[in-house]
Amino acid sequence: MTAMLHIDGLWKSFAGFVATRDVSFELLAGETHAIIGPNGAGKTTFFNLITGHLRPDKGSVSFEGRDLVDLPPQKIVRLGIARSFQRINIYPRLTVFENVQVALIAHEGQQWNLFRPGRSLHRQGTQELLELVGLAPEALETAGELSYGKQKQLELAIALASQPRLLLLDEPTAGMSPQETGETIASVRDIVKARGLTLLFTEHDMSVVFGIAERISVLHHGEIIASGAPDAVRNDPEVKRVYLGEHGHV
């Protein structure tokens, strides 16, 4: 397998606080990779640096050989990277259906079409994505009125509408009940497998992480202190000391 995402010597600080410290990282095509670390370790910052929402102070990010550092988010998504956000990030006053439909319109570059009725476009594609994430029954509901777990599912559908090859999920199960967590993870795993996606995700729930990740990287104070197969990471003395130990055993 070759590296799909290649990050080298990445730095980012905010007013003197170093959120990302000399991070080098490789993501292999087709793998499912988890980033773990305590709150404030810099996981979301790391995602934002990849997707162009933040600009690194130093270092390089390349995706399939293309440099991402100076690209704005809307260009990066077109290269085949999609993400969900840690805090719910949908269009609350649109229907569930329209939330996904707009993403398909944008993916096809039809947002500049001033004549074709927007609501008639991609009806089938939207329906299929909603069925994939289990939201077909809620298609006509106002997105902002969905339960928290379902809004997270909608985020996933929006991300998938961009036809990504790399999917970044920032805490996909945060705030979910144990049952919702189980369902979400099962559906994410199936989708990733069926579409041959590369998945990079952050997660708090260790059972989720060790259940689906093929490789795990541990972020601590903005640095990657360990990276490897789940068992190797679990037994890494440094990881045990700074992170896993605080949570008891895993």
Next chain:
Amino acid sequence: MPQRRHLIASAIIVLLLALVPLAGSRYAVDLTTEVMIYALFALSLNVLIGFTGNISFGHAAYFAIGGYACAILLTTYGWPLALALPAAVVLAGLVAAVVGYFCVRLTQIYFAMLTLAFAMLVWGVAFKWKEVTGGDDGFTGIKMPAMIAHHVGYFYFTLIVVAAGIAALWVICHSAFGLTLVAIRENSQRAGFIGVDTRHMRWAAFTVAGTFGGLAGALFGMYHRGMYIENAFWTESAQVLIMVLLGGIYSFIGPIIGAAVLHLLQTFTNQYTPYWPTVLGLILLVIVMVLPDGLIGLARRVKARRGRS
């Protein structure tokens, strides 16, 4: 199919409006002409407010540019209407594109303040450039083509142009472009990360709004046979903003209702008292306190309540 229902309803409204002059009242014809022009003006502003989520405090600028340009081209340069009107609309659109280029770099209150600043600049030009615009005497004595010089002829002309303008705005607002604008309004960060260049889209929306605002202004100037610097003043921008808010920003037809209600209220109020600004203030108070989504929102809530009981 909802679209067909809308089409039939619109056709009926246009037909009913076409009957207004048959009643034989000059007053009714004039009032309806004014309402139609304001309806187009308010709708054009709502492309920015309701559909894109950007509040402009300077929309009168494009109204005034359209109005002055059409008046000057007709009168000073003797252009035929068939050239003067499109040219005025294009000019308003071009100025909106230039101003919008700078404004969409900002958001929220900073965006609003910049639109206001540019509008005051336009007002200043109308005021100072006396030999072209007439300065504070206004630009009067517009040469009207004979066909629409009579008030009934002008009424039908306005009806056709406004209906075409509203139809065009309807298509734009309900297009893939319009739906994407709504996504930007709802969550511009997320819209960016489905691959939408939100700044360019907002710029386009600004230009569309200015273009149709210019069309409304051109109709207004010809109707009054003159343009005055007050038409470019910030109070004019505020008034159209209140029309939009009164009708409701989250529906396409809201601004039309808002324009009609506010203009009729103003006309009737002026017959009894000189204190229209006070009444306007009270209306604004009511909108902000109890009608956050305007009259359309109120109608929807009443309907929902009836449906439940």
